[in-house]
Amino acid sequence: MSIYHVVKRLGIPDSNIILMVPDDMACNPRNPLPAQLFNNESRRLDVYGQDVxxxxxxxxxxxxNFLQLLVGRHDPDVPRSKRLLSDSDSNVLVYLSGHGGDEFMKFNDVEELLAQDLADGLAQMAEKGRHVA
Structure with missing residues (x-):
């Protein structure tokens, strides 16, 4: 969420950002401040709740959904706002945060994104001209 706010401060509009949030922190029953998420102890900026x-x-x-987003293969019912509409003139930042292990990252603690699948998705993006090479 902090990176989201950084790119917004740099002038990137929400129409050029696709944000995937599992809601596992802000909505966790162990969170002492429900529906709020702070990136430091001062609690000056709720990175979850303001203009997100x-x-x-x-x-x-x-x-x-993540891999379909990268390669542009969506179900026809997926709205444009949930699609990465990039082309060969686009700079694309992919930022993943979470936990995992050697060669994988966990998604919602139930799935694993394998390093090879991510590499394949990024290679397909390059082949299709979905970012600046």
């Missing part, structure tokens, strides 16, 4: 436009939330945050 979430595109994929909770159980929509899946490995399949």
């Amino acid at each position: 436009e979430v595109d994929y939330r909770g159980y929509e945050v899946t490995v399949a």
Whole structure:
């Protein structure tokens, strides 16, 4: 969430950001400040609640949705706002945060994104001209 606010401060509009948030921290019953998320102890900025436009939330945050987003293969019912509409003139930042292990990252603690699947998705993006090479 902190990176989201950084790119917004740099002038990137929400229409050019696709945010996937599993809601596992802000909505966790162990969170002493429900529906709030802070990036430091001063609690000056609630990085979860202020002007945040979430595109994929909770159980929509899946490995399949993430990889489909990268390569541009969506179900026809997926709205444009949930699609990466990039081309060969686009600079694309992919930022993943979470936990995992050697060669994998966990999604919602139920799925794993394998390093090879991520590499394949990024290679397909390059082949299709979906970012600046």
